[in-house]
Amino acid sequence: MGRPRQPLLSRDRIVDAALALVDAEGLDVLSTRRLASELGVSGPALYNHFATKDEIVDAVVDTVLGEVDIAVFARVSADAARDAADDRSQDAAEATSWDEALRVWARSYRAVLGAHPNLVPALAPGPARRPNALRMADAVFGSLVRSGWPRAQATRVGVLMRYFVTGSALGSFAGGFPDDAALYAGEYPHLGQAHLLADAQREINENAFEAGLEALLHGLADRYARVRVG
Structure with missing residues (x-):
């Protein structure tokens, strides 16, 4: 029998299959045995590309994170952004403030995680x-450091943003309310409309994320002003 023109397996093919499996059924079902079955190969064949299941998970997570927009951070220059109104040079016009960069990044990050919610715990x-x-x-x-944040503060801001974004992608708050109006009657008087939340969960979740993001960025802007003065 002649050798196949292309190898049966590649890292990309394994990662794609693993991501599809996690998206469909969750992280708990991912195993080398199940993945090999999905790919139509024997289990040991996977080890030619990945030594452990954890390496596969790492590769899947990293592939997904590669979809997040971080290019915006290369355009960050707080001084240029502040002076853009007076300086009409090309560099000033293209500059992006640190808070706008965080806004763009956070939205992109959440959109990517929202497309693969089962992967968030990893x-x-x-x-x-x-x-x-x-x-x-x-x-x-x-x-953040380039924009004038002290290194320790920049670390905290990055961690805070990561907590906020990943937390928002863990699940749907609105979708967690059963659509049974009788459940809330009497004992939960303030939840009289809660049975309607599930139908509007996408709009509610997106609006809640945007409200939280703006509140967070406004708070950080106040802190930034104090840091710069100090």
């Missing part, structure tokens, strides 16, 4: 040795 340990995760952390921290 983000909890932090970037580890995941290249895209490390690039994202470096971009966020670097832009």
